[in-house]
Structures are given as C-alpha cells and as structure tokens.
Amino acid sequence: MNKNKENKPVTMRDVAQEVGVSVATVSRALRNPEVVSEALKSKIAAAIESLGYLPDPAARALASTRSDVIAVILPSISNNVFAAVMDGIYSAVEGTRYSVQLGYSRYAPLSEENLIRLFLRQRPAGMIVTGIDQTDAAQALLADAGCPVVQVMETGPAPHDLMIGFSHYDAARAATAHLIEQGYRNPGFLGARMDPRTQRRLHGFRDELRARGIDEGRRVHTTTRPSSVTLGGHLLAELLGVAPETDAIFCINDDIALGAMFEAQRRNLRIPDELGICGFNDMEMMGAAEPPITSVRTFRREMGEGAVQLILDALAGDVPEAGKVVDLGFQIMPRRSTMRGR
C-alpha cells in the first residue's frame, strides 16, 4: 500500500495529514529526530508504516541540495576484480540511507572525467574513483567536489582526500622476489591491458630483477589488449617463442595466469619444474586449479567496504580526516605452481 486512492504515491503531506501535524514536523521526525517529541515521533512512525510512505529521493535531493547517493566510477564491469570491489561497496552501503550510483569509464580517462562531471551534478554524498590517474580537469573537479572523495585500488603519497588500496609496485616486487627465491633464474612477465596500475606492476617486476642483478632479456611480453584466459595462452606461446629460456612467469592477473597454465599443459611443460607460474589478485579459482596457482592476494572486497566506510566516517565525522590513506597491503599466496623447492 504505497499508493493512495487516486493511485498516486503517498507523500509526506499524506503522512502529515494522517497524524494531524505539518509536513515540516514529519520531515524533522525523519531528518532530525532529536528535535521532535517522542509522542509525535511514534505517531508519525506509525502513520508512515500504515500508509507505506517512502520519501521521494528527487525531492529530497532538490530541497536539501544534497543527495544520498554515493557515486562510484570503475574502469570495467566484466573484470572480476572490480566486481569484488563493487560487492564490498554494496554490502557496506546496505542498511544505510545511501544508495550507489555506478559508472564505468572503460579505462578511458576522458570518459572518467565526463562521468565525474555528470555525477557531481547529483551533489553526491560521496564519491569513489579508481586509481590516481585522473585527467587534470578531473582532478580539479574532484578538488572541489564538495563531498568526501575516495580513491581506491592504490596507495600513494598525494591523495585527493581519502585513499584505500595497496601498492601495485610493492606487490609486484614481492611476487617477483618470490619467484627468484624459489630458484627461478629467468622469470618473465606477461601483461595485458597495460593501464597505469599494470604499468606500476611491471615497474616493480623490473626493479626487483635489477635489484637482484638479473637481466630481463626479452622476457617482458605485454599487450594493450584486454586480458582473458585465451590471451594468457597466446602470450605465453609468444613469450616462449622469443625467450625460450624463460623458467617462470609473473602474470599481470589470474586470467592470464590460468591461460598460461593451460598453454603450458598443452606443451607438456612440467609445472612448477620447467615453468613457474604466478598470478595476481588471487581469485577463488587459483587455489582450486590443478596444480594450484600461486598468486598475490589483494583485498578487493575490503577495499570497497573500506571506501564506503571512509565516506561514512567523513560524513559523520566532526573531525574530517582528510588526507587519510589506508594501505590494505597484499599477501603472496605460494602454491604448487611455483613450489620448485630450491
């Protein structure tokens, strides 16, 4: 029953009439309960319940020049990594009065900028953007967004406002170190998409090799094509073509790693003895594969939840904790695919 006789939605006025008070009082009962008497509050609550009143978000946003939406901009939908972040975001928002407005930039900074501009028109309660590689114009927009802004998926020295993520560079170095410590002497790199985040991982890979005095040779193989399991197989095949000495691969993500593993099996390469494989993100399948595949665990769901929490805190917070950076870290998950022993 959220329509009245004329089949029009129940408005706040209907509730006010039912109780015999002014709309202002009903509005206050909802937004500022502490200034309304207990007696009225319970009558109003009862009327809301019996009439099935639900506030009109547009009217609320217009009148208060502030909407209850948290705007989220991610690069991609189909990428599981972001799905997990979304999952965290949604579950953190659930039960609060906020809702999520989602936009996809398709990895295009310009389209991200437009989305930011568009979303800002809604005067969102908060904003979550991916990474730190916004255009200058986008940076400027975020700078006076008028709401808490969280950058997710990375950590860095100069957050706009809030930030939660981990260091792709450090994670890649750690993974590379793991390979080397397992005795692999000629590790290669398989990269796809190669957006700024992936670039930082490549950077970490290279620096770690350099630090250990290992020449990367021709073993860094990347493409700008979007990643897929199939692509992982192709990349490995190509890499082995130009650099047959490769004895291990650090893959930019788990799809690539899985595809590379299948390709290795097709070639009857023994994993981990002849080829070590390490993925990135540690999706659920990595531990279930045969052999189980080493990966770098990242806390994607937690990133989403944490981002929302940062916004909620900033919104509630008497002390706005601007400039806060949360480093969720990462965790190398060593599995059979790199367990060569020495």
Add this chain to the structure above:
Amino acid sequence: MNKNKENKPVTMRDVAQEVGVSVATVSRALRNPEVVSEALKSKIAAAIESLGYLPDPAARALASTRSDVIAVILPSISNNVFAAVMDGIYSAVEGTRYSVQLGYSRYAPLSEENLIRLFLRQRPAGMIVTGIDQTDAAQALLADAGCPVVQVMETGPAPHDLMIGFSHYDAARAATAHLIEQGYRNPGFLGARMDPRTQRRLHGFRDELRARGIDEGRRVHTTTRPSSVTLGGHLLAELLGVAPETDAIFCINDDIALGAMFEAQRRNLRIPDELGICGFNDMEMMGAAEPPITSVRTFRREMGEGAVQLILDALAGDVPEAGKVVDLGFQIMPRRSTMRGR
C-alpha cells in the same frame, strides 16, 4: 567551467539570462526542440556549451514526475553471468539520456521486492528485473509500475510486460542430449545455489534422461551453497563417492565445470574418455581450458542490450508492444571435454 562566480552550479536560469530568454524556453529547447525556433536553439546551445551547463537530474525528476533512470535488479554482482548482462545494459544505455540504477537482491525474493518498491519511488523510465520468480507483492508492484518492465534471463508464457532471455529447461535438455549422443550412459548433474533458474535446468536434465529411458540413479548432486570452482571439485568428489558409475557430468555453470575438471585431473580421470564434462554459459575460459570444455553458450550481453532496447522502444513507441517476449536461444558448444566419439 560548470560553476559560476559564487562557485554554485550553473543552472538553467543562468543559461536563460545569458541568452536573454525565459527558463521555459531553455527547458523547451532541451525537452521539446521542435517547438523552439532555430535561431534561439542555436544560441541556447552555445550558451549551454560556454557555461558548461548540466541539468540537475533531481529537479528534472521532481518537476516532470519522471526520471531518466532505468532501474536494474540482479541477484548478484560477483557472478560473472550477471556482469555480462550489466555490460550489455550499460553499453546500450550509453549515449542515451538515461542512466542506470543498479540493485542487488542477493537471490532473496523479499529483498528484491523491497528494491522494486524503493526504485519505483524514483519513477524510473524503465525497469529490468531478473527472472520470473518475484513475490506476489513484487508482481503487483510491477503490474502498475507505470513504466516498461523487462524480465531478463528467462522466457516464459506470461511476461509482465516485456521479456528477453532463453529457456533454461530447453538448454539443459539439449546439453543432456548432447552428452547422451556422445555415448555417455550414466550422466550426472552437479548443481549449486539452486535458485529457480537452476532448478529449471535440473528439470530439463531429468526430463531428458527420462525421455531416453535412462535412470538417474544417485547421480544428481546439488547443494544450495553458492557456486565456485572449489565447490565444483568438491561436488564431483562427492558425486563419485556415491555414484562411481558416473561417466559424464552436466554442471550447472562453468565454475563448477572447471572445478570438476581440475578434480578429475587430480584423480587422473581421462577426459573425455572416462569422464565427460559439460558446463553452462560458455564463459570465455571454457574454450581456453585444457582440455577445452563443452558448454552451453548463452547470450548474456545481448540480453542486457536487448532489455534496454525493449525499454527504449516502448518509451518511444507510439504502439506499446506489451507482452513481447524475445527468445535469444542458446547454443551447445561441443568441445574436447565431451568428444568421446561413439
């Protein structure tokens, strides 16, 4: 430059003043271009451009009692299947004046009902819901939603309004038939989650066996747990425990199939000779696996795109095509994992 001197957003009034016309004219230039003179239209467009005006969606929604959002309710984020549908939805919406409002029901009909109620408050331009298993209350809500409603992921005899999908029952029967035609005599069924859609697939599996005079024995193994690759392995292990005669499995989705494949490899079962494996949905990895895994291809992206298109058409359409059902069908993708030959 979408803020004026006082750092307030540029409103329609600013545009009107710039051009020297009333706000009404600006509004009409945007909503009803055909009633405004060419001269004014171009001056208004220029002013909008130079001022960087962007309409306030809340004000628009409030005044027109109609918002430009298409509300979408899906059961889950993390499930790749729905990510693909979303992908289609977003890409079809891109470039139109509509935006997407997304909600997740977590497979809970009650929470779906609440979402529908909530979203309807926004007077959406259209609504996309998953499947046909809404609660009675939800059905009632949809019945007078006041906007086009599309049910996706299924086909069925009695759509609410619009519908686009395929028959899970038919697809499962076809997959089962494929297994039998490949010479498997004791096919089993591995199911997870077991929501209504999955139930219909199980139904198809059973009916096909019955039609062929094959006893299912104890080879139907299901759980309500959410599916995962790991679970696929467990399910196969359990199934083989109670029904060692199983020579093929029809898996409720590709994750389960992949997990089962890994488990089979762990047990040194020869695929496809000793065990045939068929998945469902035909995600990208299936063709890349080693061996490649047979699956039932479904048109998920197309479902999302099609759903939006149906709404757009209904919105534009002078002739509302209510009751339209689009069957996108499915396609068996036979691969090595079931190629036993005779």
Add this chain to the structure above:
DNA sequence: TTGACGAATGTAACCGCTTACATTACCCCT
C-alpha cells in the same frame, strides 16, 4: 482593413521535500 489563427515565447504554478524563521506554550525566576 480587420479578425482569426498558429507559431514562438513568457508567466507562473507546481513537483515533494527541507529549513530558516516565526510562533506558541510552558517552566522557572525574581
């Protein structure tokens, strides 16, 4: 010439809610 008419634009009410400010009703003090 004049009045009817249609096209183009303006006027103003309204969408449903928020909120600054005004009002009312007590309560407590002096």
Add this chain to the structure above:
DNA sequence: AGGGGTAATGTAAGCGGTTACATTCGTCAA
C-alpha cells in the same frame, strides 16, 4: 504576577526544473 528562556511545532520560501495556460506577433483570408 510578569518577563525571559527553551522546547516543540507551524509557516512559508525556496531547491531547479517542467508545463498548462496566457500573451505576443506576424500572416493571411474575407
């Protein structure tokens, strides 16, 4: 008893658009 507070509620002005209706103006037929 009268005055100053304070807490609770009402009044009304927006928020930024949309749209029914009014107005203006040029065109054209009688």
